[in-house]
Amino acid sequence: MSRVYGSLNQASLSSDLAHASTVVAPPSEGEIARLRQQIDASLADYLEAQRAAYLRLPVFATLYVDLADFVRRPGKRLRPLLFLLGHRVFQRGLGERAAVPSEAALAKVAVSLELLHTFILVHDDIIDRSETRRGTPTLHRALEGRFASFTHRHRAGRNLAIVMGDVLFALAQKCLLETVLPEGMGARLGTLLLGCMVETGFGEAADIIHSTRDVSKVELSEIEHMYCLKTTCYTIEGPLAMAAVLAGGGDEMLEAIGRIAKPAGLAFQIQNDLHEFARFEVSDAEVPADILEGKKTLLARLAFERLNEIDRGLLQMCFSAGTPTEGTVSKARELVTKSGAVGELTRKMDKLFAQSYAETRWPGFPASVQEELGALLQLIRGAAARV
C-alpha cells in the first residue's frame, strides 16, 4: 500500500500545531497533485459516459459542453481529496473491519462529491448574482452568452443554470448509487450525503433570510450556525464521515468526526471570508458578492459589534443602501478595517483550528488515525487560504 503522506516536513506546519508531541506531515504537494489529477480524470470519464447516455439531440451539444467545461475547471477538489485521503487514514488505522472497495469505486465516490459541490456553486452563484467563478464566468453568465441576440438572455441563462444545477445534483447521486460498494454501503453513504445536502439547503436559506435583516439584528451565533449548516457539513464532515463508514467506523466515530469538523469548518469559512476581504482591498474592480447582496458575514457582524455608535450607523447605511455605489463600498471597507475585526477573526480562526486538532485526539481513534487526521487539517487550512 502506498504511503499517504510525504516525508516529515516540520517547517510546513503552522506554529499553533507545532507543540503537538507526535507530528505527521500533511500530504505532500506531489501526492495532492497526483490525487487531483486522478479526480479530474475520473470526473472527465464520468461526464463523457453520461454524454453518450443522455445527449441524443443536437440542441444539447453546446449546453453539455458548457456544463462539462464548468465542472472541469481547475479547482481545489477539497471534498474528494478529504474523502480519498480520509479513507486511507481510516482503512489503515481500523485494519480489517470492513471490506476494501476498489480504487475505481473510491474514485466514483470522490466524483460524486465534486459534482455535488459544483451543483451547489451553480445555484449559489445564481443566488448571489456572481459574475465570475474560478476566474471565468459563472455558469449562468456563460450560458447567457449563448443567447447573445435574445432579448431576455439574462433570464434564459439564469433559468438554464437552475436546471443544469439540478441535473448536476441528480448526476452526483446517480454516480454514487451506481458505484459498486460493499454490501449496504451505497445506501449508507447516500443517506449521509443527502442529510448533508438538506443541511446545506437550510444553511443557504438562513443566509438569504439573514441578508434581509439589519446587521444589528443578526446574532454572531446565528451566523456561525449558518456557516456550519451551509459549509461544514458537506465540505468536511460529510467526506470524512463517508470515509470512516466505508472503513468500518461506527456511530461513535461519526460523532467524533463531527466534533473535529465543526470548528474546522467554521475556521475554513472564516478564512474564506478574510481572503475575500483581502482580495477586495487589493482591487476595486469587482465588488464582492457578499457585500453586494448584503450578506451577513461574521466579518461584517463583528465589525459592527466593535465600532462606536456613529460608525455603526454608517455601516448599517452601507448595507441597506440597496445597489451599492463606489462610495458605500469603499466606506464599508474602511469601517471594517478600522474596527479591527480582521485581527480578531484571524485569532479566532487559529483557535478554532487548534480546537479541531485537539478533537483528533479522541481515544476511540487508533494512534495513527489521530495523527494523520491532524495532518489532514493542514490540508483544509491550506485549501481555505488558496481559493
Place this chain on the structure above:
Amino acid sequence: MSRVYGSLNQASLSSDLAHASTVVAPPSEGEIARLRQQIDASLADYLEAQRAAYLRLPVFATLYVDLADFVRRPGKRLRPLLFLLGHRVFQRGLGERAAVPSEAALAKVAVSLELLHTFILVHDDIIDRSETRRGTPTLHRALEGRFASFTHRHRAGRNLAIVMGDVLFALAQKCLLETVLPEGMGARLGTLLLGCMVETGFGEAADIIHSTRDVSKVELSEIEHMYCLKTTCYTIEGPLAMAAVLAGGGDEMLEAIGRIAKPAGLAFQIQNDLHEFARFEVSDAEVPADILEGKKTLLARLAFERLNEIDRGLLQMCFSAGTPTEGTVSKARELVTKSGAVGELTRKMDKLFAQSYAETRWPGFPASVQEELGALLQLIRGAAARV
C-alpha cells in the same frame, strides 16, 4: 389481497378504447380517493419526522411551515398513484417473482415520487415566473410574502425557493434510500429515478432554449421530444418502471413500459396544454405562463403550421413582442382558435392514447397485467383532464 379496481364500469371508458375485447374498469373513484388519502398521510408523516431532525432553529420555523404547506396542498398525486396501483398490477400478475415489500415501504416510495414532483414544480414556477400553483401562490411568491418590508423581497423569495426546491430534491431521495426494500432494490429504484430526473432537467433545458427561438424555427418533433424528456419520463415511465422492477420485472418489461409510456406521456402533456388554453379562453384575468414566456407548445407550433402567411407573421409578432399586452395575448388566442389546431391536437391525443393502449398488449405481460395496465391509462387520461 384487496381488489385493485372497482366493479366494471363500461360507461366510464372512452369510446376509442371500447372496442378492446376484454375490458377492465379503471380504479374506482373511491379507491383512488382512499389511496390519495393514504399518500397524503404518509407525506405529512415524513415531513413531520424531518422537521424534528433538521429544524432546531427558530429562523426555520416559518420557512418549514411554508414548505410543508406547499407540499401538502391538495393535488392529483398522479405519480404516487401510478406507482402504487402499478405495483399491485405487476405483483399480482407476475406472482412470486420477487419479495413483497411492506405497505409502509411502498408508501415511502410513493412519498419520494411526490416530493420529487413538488421539487420540479417549485423550480418550474420560478423559471416560468408563475404566480399561482394549485389555486394558491407559487412557493416563491408565498416566501416573498414573508419579507413584506424588505426592498428586494422579490429576489429573496425566488432565491429561497431555489434552495427549498433543492432541499425537496434531497429529501425525496433520502426518503427513497431510507426505505426498507428487498435486497438491492433501493439502488435500482434510485438509479431509475435519478435517470428520469436527468432527462427531466434536459427536457426543461430544451424548453428554455426553444423559448428563445422563433416559433418557425422549432420543429414539431423537437417539441414532442422535449415533452417526452420533461414530462413522460418522471411522470409515467418512472413510476411504472419502479413498480415493475419491485415486482421482479426485467429489462424487456421495462422496455415495454417505455413503449406504453411514450405515447401516453405525450397525450398527457397535450391534454394539459389544451386544458390550459381552454381555461385561458374563459377568463383573461391570468395570462398563461406559457404565452408570457414565449414557450413553444405543440399547440402554438401547430397553429403556426396551419395558418396562412399573414397570420403566421402576426402570430410570430405576438410571441416576440417581449412583455405581452392585452392586445397581443388576445390576438394570439384568436389566431390559435382560427387555425383549428385545437381539433387536430385533440384527435392526435386520442390516437396517442389508443397507441399506448395497444402497447399494453405486449405478449411478455401476463393477460391480467395487459388488461389492468390498459385500465390504468384511464387514470392518466382522467388526471390530465382534471388539473
